[in-house]
Amino acid sequence: MAPVFIWCLVFWAYAYVSIVWAQNVSFALAWRSRTIQTIGLVATLSYAMRDKESALKYMELLLAANVFATTLTLLLTPVSSWGTERMGAATGINSNTLAMRASYSATFALFLSLYRKRPLFFLAIIPLVIAVLLSGSRKGILSLAAIPALYLLLRDRGFKMVRNVVIVGIMLFAMYQILRSVPVVYEALGRRVERLVQYMTGEGAGGYSELERQFYREYAYTMWLQKPVFGWGLNQFAAQMQAIGYSHVAYSHNNYCELLACLGLVGFVLYYAYLICMGIRLVKYRHTGNELVPLAIAMLVVMAINDYGMVSFREIDTWIYLTFLSSVLLQLSKDGSE
DSSP, X not given: OOHHHHHHHXXXXXXXXXXXXXXXXXXXXXXXXXXXXXXXXXXXXXXXXXXXXXXXXXXXXXXXXXXXXXXXXXXXXXXXXXXXXXXXXXXXXXXXXXXXXXXXXXXXXXXXXXXXXOTHHHHHHHHHHHHHHHHTOHHHHHHHHHHHHHHHHHXXXXXXXXHHHHHXXXXXXXXXXXHXXXXXXXXXXXXXXXXXXXXXXXXXXXXXXXXXXXXXXXHHHHHHHHSTTTOSOTTHHHHHHHHTTOSSOOOOSOXXXXXXXXXXXXXXXXXXXXXXXXXXXXXXXXXXXXXXXXXXXXXXXXXXHHTTSSOOTTOHHHHHHHHHHHHHHHHHHHTTOO
């Protein structure tokens, strides 16, 4: 069995053992269908991506699927809703999910265009970027900007690295201008980014979303202090929101706080120890010449940053990406690059 599959089994086994001490069992079991899908996908993909070419084929397949789904969403979205509501809302799709998938797929398109030397892959980026900009997702725009930028900075050395720094600078400046200057994009996303920056720098009170997330984080931290080792049980943060009569029953919107509050230090270490080990090994492989390594490092770093604003361990997409990253490491180990 692949290491990522074993890790997945151990983590989710502990998560469901926590039902024993969970106060609300129905909340703890709410993710069971998604968990079964996750384990099945990790098992299938970890078996399928056994070499570099199979991993690249998977990347192409994922890109094609997301380009099709994103383009279809754009076509089905009434033009009247562009800029007035977040992309995906009019078609019943979660805007953050849409944006995150599009941003990762845009990075895959950039990688494949450079690796396969086929500029046609660049065309796939167009609908993906449009979807992210109109989604209103701050995590989506962060991923769209940060993963390609970090990948390009890590990809080359010497003059090529300087060239990439210039390219990254131009990309970020262009994205900034689009956010501020295009009315449709500003209404959907630019205004939300401005509020977030003002809140983080202390120049503004922040919008309702920022204040609510702060409340979630603080409450989750308080829960962890009460039961620091094993936590309250799977999905018990949302159960606590219901128990106190809070108007918006949801998860804590922070992966670190959610893991600590619900699964304690044990669950936190089970989840992040594997990711830390994976990151350390990827850094060791950075100068081996394998083109997938800088991409894997960029993805892992940005995923860790995004975890501050989302509960990622419950998302199937997260486990798909982590299986891909683990397969890259497995291939490097087999090649004897370490």
